[in-house]
Amino acid sequence: MKQHELIIKMILDSWLTQVGYANKLLEALSDDRLHDEIAPGRNRGIYLLGHLASVHDRMLPLLDFGQSLYPDLYEPFVVKPDREVAGLPTVAELRAAWHAVNSKLEENFKTMTADQWLEKHTSVSAEDFAKEPHRNKLNIVLNRTTHLADHFGQLLLLK
């Protein structure tokens, strides 16, 4: 395995590890428990679950893996803060979305070559990418891994 292939694998493994931690935690938390706030006056578990599902869903078009599967999650769980939107999906629906988007990401990860990981992601122009080659697909995964870890630490407070 070449050096850059090894490092790409380390980054993908880090992603899979964090998703695995989150899955295990979500299994341990009941739907009722996910309606609780992580701390007084702060986001509820259901909001963080919807937020993570939507952010991961939006990785699909960013990485050129196809369209978002759940575009309707964006407004209530990313644009708007918790408790602002009425008629949210159920926790069961959000769990299903979470698993579906992560599965689709993982399937696509398996087909990517090292060179493809270093291609530009879809929201940067070819011109900017020529100057900023770190704005590649792999960096989206790296960035979303810390994003997940950040919220995982919060969700852990519901355990």
Add this chain to the structure above:
Amino acid sequence: MKQHELIIKMILDSWLTQVGYANKLLEALSDDRLHDEIAPGRNRGIYLLGHLASVHDRMLPLLDFGQSLYPDLYEPFVVKPDREVAGLPTVAELRAAWHAVNSKLEENFKTMTADQWLEKHTSVSAEDFAKEPHRNKLNIVLNRTTHLADHFGQLLLLK
């Protein structure tokens, strides 16, 4: 810049970004505020600060950058849970330790070549490393970045 050098830079930038976020948050939190719990019955801010300072301090020997600067933080902030040890350092002392270890890490990061990043870290044997080349120094940084993000998300609840 070669492919593996670009990816190494992305990982180091991700580390620096998370440390920067944490520094900004810690500046915004008073010493008093850091004595509060992040959620009822959970870790206090002072514990998380000491925990992060100790975990980063212990990266120094792991990455072969020299000895730990603050070995005394390990017992009260990593081995033991919060509130179990009396006579903790002050928040001011922990802030100083946090900045000192991150500065020393960053200084050393600047001297590292790509090949050195892919050398084994100091707690894996040469024999195991031959079979598991991902157990390199760079992976320590990747792993500690998600660790930091995890606790950063929790500290953010004090804001």
